[in-house]
Amino acid sequence: MMAVNRLFRTCPSTGLVYHEAAEKLIRWNAVAGVVSLLVGGILALLVTLTRWPAVHLLPADWFYLVLTAHGLDMLVFWIIFFEIAVLYFAAAVLLKCRLATPRIAWVAFWLMILGAIINNVAVFRGDSSVMFTSYAPMGAHPAFYLGLILFAVGALVACFVFFGTLVIAKSERTYTGSVPLVTFGAVTAAIIAVFTIASGAIILIPTFLWSLGLVAHIDSLMYRTVWWAFGHSSQQINVAAHVSVWYAIAGVVFGAKPMSEKVSRTAFFLYICFLQLASAHHLLADPGLTSNWKIFNTSYAMYLAVLASMVHGLTVPGAIEVAQREKGYNRGLFEWLRKAPWSHPSFSAMFLSLIGFGFLGGISGVMMGTEQLNLIIHNTIYVPGHFHATVVIGTTLAFMGLTYFLIPTLFRREMMFPGMAKWQPYVFGLGMMSFSLFMMGAGTLGVPRRHWDMTFAGNALGYEFPGTAYLMMGIMGISGIAAIIGGIMYLLITVGSVFLGKKIATPDFKYVAAKDGVAPKPAPQPAFGASGHGASIGMAGFVAPGTFVLALVFLTSFILYYFVNWKYLSTVWPLS
Amino acid sequence: MSALVPPQGVWWKQPLDRVEGTWIVIAFVWCLIMFFMMPYWHVFGKQNLSNEAYRTTPEMFQAKTQAMVDKFKVREETDLKIPVVAPPPGSDVYIIARLWSWWPMVELQEGKTYRLHLASMDWLHGFSLQPENINIQVHPGYEHVLTVTPTRAGTYSIICNEYCGINHHTMASRLYVVKAK
Incomplete structure (x- = not known):
């Protein structure tokens, strides 16, 4: 039987339990993300200084190259490396569980590194300035697509390490009842990630073969339709991940408990059902798709994904408000917010x-x-x-x-x-x-x-x-x-x-070679006995009245801005 | 205790908080209103993107455009001798998008309706009419037919707003709208 690393460390200040292999993987993925952020940040500076008309720093070829690399390093490499770290954290650390198959997780990590490097090299060679979207029939060097495919395979493997860890946690009973809300949000992100990466494979593999000359033709509308199933869904991974992080930080800083697990989890579930397919809104100005198709697919008739975000936008600050009011900051509408640790x-x-x-x-x-x-x-x-x-x-x-x-x-x-x-x-x-x-x-x-x-310098037909x-x-x-x-x-x-x-020392912790049974299986965790929020806080039967007022301010801005845009639209040339 | 630990007890039976319940109802109603605005505008609004599109080829589209230019050319502009065409109201107007120009230029009459055909000869382009700020994706292989009614006389610009390679930013043209004769 293969040796299973059961080495754990308890963080003295937070009480979180870290599996040795998980800890190392979380660190390395987070570091790889931050390195991508550094590269993407330097590129961001160059892009900004070029689009600032008074500066207009780079020549055109370098601008398009740097903009392509900026999009990829930020939107793909920085965010996804960090998200993998979040996934491992949400599974192994929050469930106090060992990470499934650390070796495969390392394979995933190195595949992602390799893919990121190959893709960056392709862009910086100068013949792949096709932007993040790489719309066919504009073609890039084959290495451009190959790098993305390798990165995506690595990320997919990492998602399955995450799912495997959930299975182990359940079978080794490292927790009782349901997973924490943050882990639930991470599961949402991982499920959307699997859908996203599958869509990416469906479009990027044929495009890679096309760049090698093995596929004759890529239809531009087909490309945009499938590519956005990948491109937009990947942003829904981000939404699910950062909403989970909001809940996590509310928990860490305030000990805030979700107002209602049911509502928050249902909202995450709505993301899975309604968000990842809504990439149709990238195609609203395209020919060849009907209005019926566009209207239905951009909203599913109900905008339930928008509803889900509006729910999270209320429940996260709501949970903070309740926690603050229970601590005694219960006066007025906004004492809880004024007394927050700004x-x-x-x-x-x-x-x-x-x-x-x-x-x-x-x-x-x-x-x-x-x-x-x-x-x-x-x-x-x-x-x-x-x-x-x-x-x-x-x-x-x-x-x-x-x-x-x-x-x-x-x-x-x-x-x-x-x-x-x-x-x-x-x-x-x-x-x-x-x-x-x-x-x-x-x-x-x-x-x-x-x-x-934007100045169209030297162009007789330019627009001013x-x-x-x-x-x-x-x-x-x-x-x-x-x-x-x-x-x-x-x-x-x-x-x-x-x-x-x-360095912060952890008492009684030293690294030991990993062998089966180095540490016993963790004991099942008792359920936390937390009290529900009583009726003594809040106003007018609302436990979080301040948050509700903020939500109404948000809704008012939303409605006004929405109809301002319709008004503006009504002034342009009639089209049908 | 917090979102970081497993919830206690039977969480799916906890009653809904009043703040959350009220907000969900309000937000859901707003989501429905936003949905109904789209079909509503198709019936009562005047700015809707056409659903009419055909498969085409660069050769076919080029031939139709050339025929229009031969028939309705009124003058040439710039050193490149770009033709300016003034097709009669109600007729079909063709504009080719290609690396890195729009061809030809058109002159329309205020308040008249035209059938505007857009297609690309090569890569994706973006038809962006300024200062109206009407923006439409232009694909190779697809002929998009829009019914358009210019409302104000003036000189308009068509710029490309879909990145199409190294000279993308040079892809600009004009569209004239003159008072009806």
Whole structure:
């Protein structure tokens, strides 16, 4: 029988139990993610300085190359490496279980590393500046697709290591009852990931063969339809993952308990049923698909995935409000929020992530996903404005908040530069909010995305954008620099702490060669006896009235902005 | 205790909190309204993207466009002698998207309706009409037919907003709208 590593360590400050192999894998995946973030961040600086019209740094060929690499290193490599770390954490650590098949998990890790390197090399060779979307029939070097395929296979294997760990936890009874909500959210992310990667295989493998000359033709509409089943679903992995991280941080910082497990879990379940197929909203301006198809597939008639996000957007701060009110901050509508630990970087990162994702990313996402409104938004710089709000403020900032929690407990190092850490989420988060907002503003004036020169210099037929568009692109540039400074602060703190931070010792822990039975199977965990929130908190029968008011503010902004866009649409040329 | 530990007891039987229940109902109603706006606009709104599209080939589309140019050319513009065509109201207007230009330029009349045909000769392109800010994806192999009614006279620009390679940013053209004769 194969030796099973049962070596565990209990974190003295958090009480979390780390399996040795899992701990190492979580660290390495997180580090690989942060390295990708560093590369992607340098590229972000170059992209921003080129699209800022007053600077216009790079020449056209380098701009398109760097933009391609920026998209891939951030959206694919940084986020997915970190997500694999989150998956292993949610399974092995939260369930106090050993990680299934660590060796296969290492194979997955190295496949992902190899794929990321091959893909980056292909882009930096200069003949694969096809953007993140690589729309056929524009072709890249075969290594471009091969790198992505290898990375995706690695990620798929890692998802199955995660599922395997759930099976082991159940059979070795490391927990009783249901898995924690954060783990449930991670399961959601992993299920969507399997669907996503399968769609990626369906489109990227034929495209790879086409780039080798083995397949004659790739239809552009077929490519976009299937590619977005991959491209959009991968963003739903991010949503499921960062919502789980919000719940986790609310639990860590406040001991907040979900208001209702039933509601939160059902909302996650709605993501599985309704989100990952909704990639149709990328095709609303395409020929060859009917309006019926577009309307149904972008909304499933009910926008239940939007509903799910609106539910999480209420229940996460709601849980925090209840926890704070139970601690005694029960006065008025917002004492709980005023007395929140605003200088705790995990909390401030999580809260800014929630606000930015909802107000900027969520609302703009629904605008773009409305069949007719898409006409006045499609492929303008509004689109990257939207997804920088969802993926950078939503996902990246939430992951940054989680990192501040992981440095002491996972890396066992004291955090360096704690004073800078207090400010980091604000610099990054507010910079990014302004960046997204002004991108969207410029987009409503028609400024195109993925475009080297909005001035059309030297072009007799060029379009002269209004001065406001230049102003907004300038503010976007300045805000982008602020966000990049926030990113540098994050990298200084994390890299500094992980490599140079003061070590934190775990009592009675030393590494021993892994053999079967080094440690006994962990004893079954008793269920936690927590009290439900009593009727003594809140107002007017609402336990979280402040959150409810915030939710209504959100809804009002949503409704107003939605109808402002319809009003704007009604002024453009009639089309049918 | 928190979202990090297994929930206690029979969590699916816990009653719904009033805050959550109210919010779910409000949010769901809003989601339904947002859905119904799309079919509503098809019936009562004037800006809907056409469902009419045909398979085509670069040769076929080029031939139809050339026929229109031969028939309705009114002048040429720029050093490249790009033809400007002024087809009569109600007729079919063809615009080719290719690396890295739009061809030909068209002159339409204010308030008249035209059938605008769009197709790409090579890669994906993005038809972006400024400053109206109407944006439509243009595919190779698909001929998209839109019924369009310019409402204001003026000089408009068509730029490409789907990345199409190294000279993507140079792909721009004009569209003239003149007062009805």
